[in-house]
Amino acid sequence: MMLCGFDWPAGKSKQVAYIDERDHIREMFVKEGELWQEHDLTARTNAPRASDKSPLAGYSWTAGGTKQIVYMDRNRHIQELYTGTHVGWECTDLTALTNAPLVDGTALSGFEWTAGNTKQVVYVDHNYHIQEMHVGPGGYWQIADLTELTSAPLAEGTHIVGYDWPGGRTKQVAYIDNRGHIIELYVGIGGQWSFVDITNLTGAPLADRGNLGPSLTAFYWEAGNSKQIIYQDRDGHIIEMYVTVGGQWRLADLTMIAQAPLANSIGGIAGYDWPAGRSKQVVYVDSNYYIQELYVRENDYWHCADLMAATCAPRVQKGPIAAFAWSIANSKQVVYTGPRDSIQELYVEVGGQWQVADLTLLTSSLMLV
Numbered sequence: 001m002m003l004c005g006f007d008w009p010a011g012k013s014k015q016v017a018y019i020d021e022r023d024h025i026r027e028m029f030v031k032e033g034e035l036w037q038e039h040d041l042t043a044r045t046n047a048p049r050a051s052d053k054s055p056l057a058g059y060s061w062t063a064g065g066t067k068q069i070v071y072m073d074r075n076r077h078i079q080e081l082y083t084g085t086h087v088g089w090e091c092t093d094l095t096a097l098t099n100a101p102l103v104d105g106t107a108l109s110g111f112e113w114t115a116g117n118t119k120q121v122v123y124v125d126h127n128y129h130i131q132e133m134h135v136g137p138g139g140y141w142q143i144a145d146l147t148e149l150t151s152a153p154l155a156e157g158t159h160i161v162g163y164d165w166p167g168g169r170t171k172q173v174a175y176i177d178n179r180g181h182i183i184e185l186y187v188g189i190g191g192q193w194s195f196v197d198i199t200n201l202t203g204a205p206l207a208d209r210g211n212l213g214p215s216l217t218a219f220y221w222e223a224g225n226s227k228q229i230i231y232q233d234r235d236g237h238i239i240e241m242y243v244t245v246g247g248q249w250r251l252a253d254l255t256m257i258a259q260a261p262l263a264n265s266i267g268g269i270a271g272y273d274w275p276a277g278r279s280k281q282v283v284y285v286d287s288n289y290y291i292q293e294l295y296v297r298e299n300d301y302w303h304c305a306d307l308m309a310a311t312c313a314p315r316v317q318k319g320p321i322a323a324f325a326w327s328i329a330n331s332k333q334v335v336y337t338g339p340r341d342s343i344q345e346l347y348v349e350v351g352g353q354w355q356v357a358d359l360t361l362l363t364s365s366l367m368l369v
Helices: 041-045 094-098 146-150 198-202 254-258 307-311 359-363
Strands: 003-008 013-019 025-031 037-040 056-061 066-072 078-084 090-093 103-113 118-125 130-135 142-145 155-165 170-177 182-188 194-197 216-221 226-232 238-244 250-253 269-274 279-285 291-297 303-306 318-326 331-337 343-349 355-358
Touching: 003 056, 003 066, 003 331, 013 056, 013 066, 013 318, 013 343, 025 041, 025 066, 037 041, 056 118, 066 103, 078 094, 078 118, 090 094, 103 170, 118 155, 118 170, 130 146, 130 155, 130 170, 142 146, 155 216, 155 226, 170 216, 170 226, 182 198, 182 226, 194 198, 216 279, 226 269, 226 279, 238 254, 238 279, 250 254, 269 331, 279 318, 279 331, 291 307, 291 331, 303 307, 343 359, 355 359
Parallel strands: 003 318, 056 103, 103 155, 216 269, 269 318
Antiparallel strands: 003 013, 013 025, 025 037, 056 066, 066 078, 078 090, 103 118, 118 130, 130 142, 155 170, 170 182, 182 194, 216 226, 226 238, 238 250, 269 279, 279 291, 291 303, 318 331, 331 343, 343 355
16 A cells, blocks of 8 residues: 655644545645544545555645645646645646656655745656656746756656755655666755766665565754765665765665665665654664664664564555654554555654554544545
8 A cells, every 4th residue: 555654843733644446636634633534635625546556645735734745646737746734635737837857657656845935746657757846936837858967867766855954954855777876866955956866876785676565765964964865775784875965975784784674575675764763763663574673863873673563563565664753742653554455653762662553443533535
């Protein structure tokens, strides 16, 4: 089951979106101290149904005060569902609006850029080019072919991530090319898009291009003032590439460092910053279909935690998994598909113990349209 999870600071909520058996987009959401609720966003907005191969991405936009979920419909158009704190859900066909090339494959990512006050959606088109749709407050959506602008290598088509780096005041898109190299496209305020082949730069092992879940994740770590790209290599190891402002890219084999179990090929990986815990972490699925968390705090060593052993949670049934921090509650959480297509959440607060919740069960009597 395709799913995603994210924090919405403006709404003081956390949410999990997924595509159901009718190809509808559904959102589960909760505010601190309240009960989980669920909406059928496709029915609520009369939006086109998702493709049965659609990726899914959700994120908040600080400058616009909105949260949004993007997906691919059956015509390979990118649809955006969005809402603000005092307005209802709406749907926009971004492909039709920008006359953009059609989506090819399952590579799709959405994120905000704080330095530019913009939100953007990036994807791979039928020519294996990276396309970026972007808009600022009160502006119009625009489209840019980042591959053409930078002469970067062609994308592989299934693994892409876009992210903000406030420390460097840049936005960037990382992807796996058709050789298994990690490529990053990046730009600053008023600058020109550039690219770097980080695999060549660091001598890193090749990425696993055959993973059924996302093999690539990237994010900003506030406590370390660094950006990092983390991926799964062909031996099932979790590899981290990271850099600080003005520094050089460095490489770490997190599986070796933390003596962690090997990753399997279904769940993919998810990495994120947890400001409340001053840590960065990456989660993945091992060969027993357990979720493993690799985590580190500033000036400390990488550790590995078996989240299933800690919570007695059910095993992962299918990928992908998602993970994120929730600012209002100072918690971090991991969401995944469990038995009978149930949505399971693992969560912990600073100084607390990991817990598990069956979100499908919690929302089953509270379904809203």
